Amino acid sequence: MELASFLNAQQQQAVEHLKGPLLVIAGAGSGKTRVIEYRVLNLIANGVPPGQVLLLTFTRRAAKEMLSRAAKRDPKAAEVEGGTFHAFGVKVLRQFAGHLGIKENFTVLDQADAEEALHRCATDLKFYEGPNRFPQKASLQKILSMATNKRLAIGQVLEAEYPNFIDCRPQLEQLREVYSQFKLEKSYFDYDDLLLYLRLLLGQEAVRVHLGNQYRYLMVDEYQDTNLLQGEIVGLLGAEHQNVMVVGDDAQSIYGFRGAYHQNILDFPGKFKNTRIIKLEANYRSTQEILDLSNGVLGGMEKAYEKHLKSAEGRQGDKPKLLFFKEPAEEAVFVADAIQEFYHQGESLYEMAVLFRSSYLSFHLQTELAKRRIPFDVFGGKKFSDTAHVKDLLAFLKILANPKDELAWNRCLMLLPGVGPKTAQKLIGQLVGRSSLVEMKAVFDTLGENAKYKTQSVKWIKALVEAQSQARDLGEAYLFLLNAYLPVLEDQYDNWQQRKKDLEMLAQIAARYQSIEELLTDFALEPPEREVSEVMGIYKEEGRVTLSTIHSAKGLEWGNVFLIGMIEGLFPSAYALKSDEGLEEELRLFYVAVTRAKSRLFLTLTHYGFSGGITQFNKPSRFLDQPGIQSHLESPAERTSPAPKPELPKIGLNKEELLAKLAELYQAKGG
DNA sequence: CCTACTCAGTAGCCT
DNA sequence: ACTGAGTAGG
Ligand SMILES: Nc1ncnc2c1ncn2[C@@H]1O[C@H](COP(=O)(O)OP(=O)(O)OP(=O)(O)O)[C@@H](O)[C@H]1O
Numbered sequence: 018m019e020l021a022s023f024l025n026a027q028q029q030q031a032v033e034h035l036k037g038p039l040l041v042i043a044g045a046g047s048g049k050t051r052v053i054e055y056r057v058l059n060l061i062a063n064g065v066p067p068g069q070v071l072l073l074t075f076t077r078r079a080a081k082e083m084l085s086r087a088a089k090r091d092p093k094a095a096e097v098e099g100g101t102f103h104a105f106g107v108k109v110l111r112q113f114a115g116h117l118g119i120k121e122n123f124t125v126l127d128q129a130d131a132e133e134a135l136h137r138c139a140t141d142l143k144f145y146e147g148p149n150r151f152p153q154k155a156s157l158q159k160i161l162s163m164a165t166n167k168r169l170a171i172g173q174v175l176e177a178e179y180p181n182f183i184d185c186r187p188q189l190e191q192l193r194e195v196y197s198q199f200k201l202e203k204s205y206f207d208y209d210d211l212l213l214y215l216r217l218l219l220g221q222e223a224v225r226v227h228l229g230n231q232y233r234y235l236m237v238d239e240y241q242d243t244n245l246l247q248g249e250i251v252g253l254l255g256a257e258h259q260n261v262m263v264v265g266d267d268a269q270s271i272y273g274f275r276g277a278y279h280q281n282i283l284d285f286p287g288k289f290k291n292t293r294i295i296k297l298e299a300n301y302r303s304t305q306e307i308l309d310l311s312n313g314v315l316g317g318m319e320k321a322y323e324k325h326l327k328s329a330e331g332r333q334g335d336k337p338k339l340l341f342f343k344e345p346a347e348e349a350v351f352v353a354d355a356i357q358e359f360y361h362q363g364e365s366l367y368e369m370a371v372l373f374r375s376s377y378l379s380f381h382l383q384t385e386l387a388k389r390r391i392p393f394d395v396f397g398g399k400k401f402s403d404t405a406h407v408k409d410l411l412a413f414l415k416i417l418a419n420p421k422d423e424l425a426w427n428r429c430l431m432l433l434p435g436v437g438p439k440t441a442q443k444l445i446g447q448l449v450g451r452s453s454l455v456e457m458k459a460v461f462d463t464l465g466e467n468a469k470y471k472t473q474s475v476k477w478i479k480a481l482v483e484a485q486s487q488a489r490d491l492g493e494a495y496l497f498l499l500n501a502y503l504p505v506l507e508d509q510y511d512n513w514q515q516r517k518k519d520l521e522m523l524a525q526i527a528a529r530y531q532s533i534e535e536l537l538t539d540f541a542l543e544p545p546e547r548e549v550s551e552v553m554g555i556y557k558e559e560g561r562v563t564l565s566t567i568h569s570a571k572g573l574e575w576g577n578v579f580l581i582g583m584i585e586g587l588f589p590s591a592y593a594l595k596s597d598e599g600l601e602e603e604l605r606l607f608y609v610a611v612t613r614a615k616s617r618l619f620l621t622l623t624h625y626g627f628s629g630g631i632t633q634f635n636k637p638s639r640f641l642d643q644p645g646i647q648s649h650l651e652s653p654a655e656r657t658s659p660a661p662k663p664e665l666p667k668i669g670l671n672k673e674e675l676l677a678k679l680a681e682l683y684q685a686k687g688g
Numbered sequence: 689c690c691t692a693c694t695c696a697g698t699a700g701c702c703t
Numbered sequence: 704a705c706t707g708a709g710t711a712g713g
């Protein structure tokens with residue numbers, strides 16, 4: 018392989034470094050991802066069996082992309098073990114399940130499932146009955162998760178983030194214990210458990226040696242967004258052989274809310290003695306104008322970064338533009354117009370992205386694009402699998418996979434009219450004592466005739482039994498369940514037809530899987546993004562515009578990028594303004610956003626916004642006031658201040674007059 | 689005792 | 704739009 022034709026000198030050094038610890042730390046667009054790709058190939062070319070290489074990435078998508086690109090040059094690269102820390106945790110945990118007395122087909126709880134489970138434990142412990150306020154389920158999950166990922170005591174998390182709940186510390190500690198027991202008993206693992214148990218297993222000398230021998234070469238991408246727990250995992254996985262390469266950019270650490278510890282990357286050389294450090298200097302992605310702005314963003318940070326982004330090839334282009342609009346609909350029209358214009362100039366839709374801080378900022382644009390039949394994909398925000406009806410059907414599938422899944426039963430039973438928490442619990446008490454669906458059927462068959470939920474629940478258990486015994490594949494099994502669920506769906510939702518379509522689409526996805534466990538695990542670890550109608554029409558050539566949160570755009574690049582919603586309180590987010598670190602992370606997020614663009618970059622905002630049911634005046638993001646940023650933006654000569662509201666015309670109508678006018682209008686005029 | 693309904697308050701980023 | 708609190712009613 019002639020590396021020199023694909024890599025610069027520093028990249029080659031990194032790719033040719035095969036043994037011992039290596040840290041590649043470099044700015045955005047400097048070719049870090051490319052280094053990983055070629056290092057995988059180089060390891061294989063040097064005789065390393067691909068199965069001995071472990072590549073941990075931030076999303077499963079990233080791992081898949083890197084490995085499939087590498088596999089084009091050497092098919093063996095496809096055999097490399099790649100995925101997220103969480104996915105790797107699942108894999109290892111399934112291998113060792115037998116030794117830990119847990120079911121091999123354990124269920125992975127997503128965040129909402131974990132919240133439900135926590136809520137149940139807290140309710141059982143009667144923590145909501147006392148006179149003191151106890152955190153809501155979402156906060157419970159966040160507090161415990163933060164403690165796990167940052168390796169902090171619950172008290173420390175409370176002090177730092179939830180001082181108002183500081184008195185709940187003993188209860189929260191008890192809750193964590195009960196919740197852990199509950200999960201272990203039922204073979205549930207939430208996201209944090211996947212890391213925690215992996216860490217626990219690696220704490221066993223024998224496991225550490227075993228995995229160290231199995232995976233002789235470890236690579237970690239986006240290392241700046243790993244947390245302390247993941248840092249420990251890397252330390253243990255690499256302890257045997259020290260062949261650990263981590264890659265990242267400390268200025269791109271944007272997952273603090275998930276416990277990311279950007280110091281991890283700076284501490285790496287301390288953890289692994291004799292670490293070789295390689296810095297990549299040249300940027301291959303963007304024009305110098307875009308990089309000037311990026312450098313301006315870096316310059317606005319508290320922390321001084323020595324890096325200075327410079328285009329490798331001296332690429333020149335337009336200065337990034339800052340544009341103001343009256344309201345979101347107008348902003349959407351501008352973006353859609355520009356997309357169409359670029360498309361007609363010959364740009365592929367794949368080279369266009371619209372980025373935003375929060376997913377709801379894209380709603381207007383979604384409407385506008387759909388209206389114009391411009392195909393697009395949405396990343397980030399509410400997932401397809403977060404919607405109630407999809408979760409309902411997944412609960413049925415969970416029961417099919419594991420008839421003793423109490424949380425799934427609870428969700429399903431609560432859908433029955435006449436069944437609330439108490440009845441559901443009572444039924445579950447009877448159900449879990451039985452070992453199969455067929456035996457469970459008796460519970461419903463023997464219900465008193467006056468139980469109004471009897472008919473429906475008997476239909477359900479019948480469908481479950483049939484799905485288990487008669488279906489030839491998962492697609493068929495799914496249809497049994499869907500048909501049983503439909504009456505309740507139609508009852509529950511006004512827009513059931515739309516939801517039914519979603520569930521039919523889920524049928525297609527389900528049919529692609531061999532086993533339910535696989536499907537459920539995939540849905541938990543990498544939920545499908547919200548599907549968007551397959552609009553065709555005038556855009557025959559393939560290609561789709563990307564609409565993405567900045568977080569989900571990490572590591573990606575496009576020729577044309579629109580960053581919308583540059584509004585104070587939205588970006589930087591009001592939540593983040595509470596602390597200096599919060600604001601600093603927003604700036605890093607801004608840096609990530611602008612460095613996604615190769616050639617053209619637009620920042621937009623609107624004067625009016627809509628929030629909490631009222632129209633508001635927006636203030637431009639404070640980022641735009643920073644001189645180092647402003648000077649690299651081309652904006653309208655004068656900043657159009659919000660148009661003053663026109664004076665209201667004076668009219669005076671009293672109640673009688675109003676009623677008389679109303680009566681006039683009520684005069685029927687239609688056919 | 690339990691469920692179903694109404695109302696008020698709030699709305700982030702992800703595995 | 705969606706959640707939790709509070710209350711009316713089975
Ligand atoms: N040596 C090179 N010569 C030419 N182009 C390169 C070279 N290295 C990388 N590139 C290209 O530069 C762009 C950015 O590279 P890459 O995605 O690897 O950067 P990165 O450092 O991972 O960026 P980020 O930190 O934003 O994820 C890609 O389009 C890549 O193909």
